[in-house]
Amino acid sequence: MCTTHYNYTQWTKLTINTTDEAVDWVYTLLIDADYGGDICIVPYTKCDNFSPWTFTIELHLGEDTRTYQHIDKISKLLIPLQHNGMIDELEVLEVESRLIKKASIFQRRICDRFLIVPAHQTHINSLPNDIIIKMKPSLAFGSGFHPATILSLQLLEKYVTPGMHALDMGCGSGILSIALAKLGASVLAVDNDAIAVKTTKESVLLNNVDAQVIITEGSLGQGITLGHWMGRKIRNDIQVINNQQKFKLIVANIFARTHITLVKDYQQALVKNGILILSGFIDDYTPSIISAMEKQKFSLIGKEKICEWESLAFILKV
CATH class of the missing domain: 3.40.50.150 (Vaccinia Virus protein VP39)
Structure with missing residues (x-):
């Protein structure tokens, strides 16, 4: 699920299709590339019964003199995951407006007691014996x-x-x-x-x-x-x-x-x-x-x- 607002300028949109196990690693590599913008994870929706992809990751880069250097850095960092068949080729598209989709990461229950919640979440629906673990969405490995x-x-x-x-x-x-x-x-x-x-x-x-x-x-x-x-x-x-x-x-x-x-x-x-x-x-x-x-x-x-x-x-x- 994503929240949405609009901002009109020139942007470069990067799209990466991934397997479920690659999502965390892509996040980690984006941190390594010093990307600090919005990241959205959405289910892969293309009609292809034989596709290995389960998620699509979207991000935007603003127009400046370093945009293509940044794209090149991200692309090179993703190469090992591509070679392992864990992500698709990076898709780069120039767009006049960006639809900012911020991933709404809600609390996630794992096992009987672990409750994983985003660091910014203030209201936590927990049970008395729950073990609450807070994680930053931008540090998702x-x-x-x-x-x-x-x-x-x-x-x-x-x-x-x-x-x-x-x-x-x-x-x-x-x-x-x-x-x-x-x-x-x-x-x-x-x-x-x-x-x-x-x-x-x-x-x-x-x-x-x-x-x-x-x-x-x-x-x-x-x-x-x-x-x-x-x-x-x-x-x-x-x-x-x-x-x-x-x-x-x-x-x-x-x-x-x-x-x-x-x-x-x-x-x-x-x-x-x-x-x-x-x-x-x-x-x-x-x-x-x-x-x-x-x-x-x-x-x-x-x-x-x-x-x-x-x-x-x-x-x-x-």
């Missing part, structure tokens, strides 16, 4: 659009107990770190993306859980060698989480290949009977992930699924 985020929250609600020391591996927006903290855990949140680290810090402060969450630019074990998932440069001096830090729970919402690479690091970072929650992959990868984990003394204890997206929970038996 991992904000609840993606099935993998929902699945991670479902498993956290099942397995987190107060007093746990937890690691959020690849913290993104910080939504999982906030959920962990509000469930009573102390949290180390890490990501090798500087934007994600900045976003997590802002989100943690917004939710008043900064006393429970430590945030750092880093990675676990071999994760330091895998590079950035979008091919961006990462700093050479980011922190490596060493084996001396032990966690009762690790949650990682990242690519399947990264989970498999990190299996030994997961084992070394967990205490005996520690819980490992893995998300960020479709069910084609589930057998290989389970096989890799079982070889390192992990036992599958839980599973959640939305369409082809799947998340797994393991316990470490050593």
Whole structure:
């Protein structure tokens, strides 16, 4: 749903058709491109039964000397998502007037207790046992659009107990770190993306859980060698989480290949009977992930699924 008003001048309209899992990532890339204007997410409406697209993202650039430089920057940042088949080609159209469509992001219930609300919302329809998580719409990576985020929250609600020391591996927006903290855990949140680290810090402060969450630019074990998932440069001096830090729970919402690479690091970072929650992959990868984990003394204890997206929970038996 969008709110509308008109403004007449010369504008450049950018349109991006996306899969549901790409919405958060497009938002994040627009932040990287220093886009601070209006963004609207609407359902994909073209009549095409075979199209992979589920949403259309629209934004406008005002007419100035840097417009085409800005378009070029946005276009280049979107290339990896295009190569992965997650978004369509960027459509650029000159328009004399813009119909500003501000996405009206309302509160969103996930699982039994989590209630995700926009930061600006003052009236919240909540139940006594609800866990409220405030997120800025402009910092939407991992904000609840993606099935993998929902699945991670479902498993956290099942397995987190107060007093746990937890690691959020690849913290993104910080939504999982906030959920962990509000469930009573102390949290180390890490990501090798500087934007994600900045976003997590802002989100943690917004939710008043900064006393429970430590945030750092880093990675676990071999994760330091895998590079950035979008091919961006990462700093050479980011922190490596060493084996001396032990966690009762690790949650990682990242690519399947990264989970498999990190299996030994997961084992070394967990205490005996520690819980490992893995998300960020479709069910084609589930057998290989389970096989890799079982070889390192992990036992599958839980599973959640939305369409082809799947998340797994393991316990470490050593």
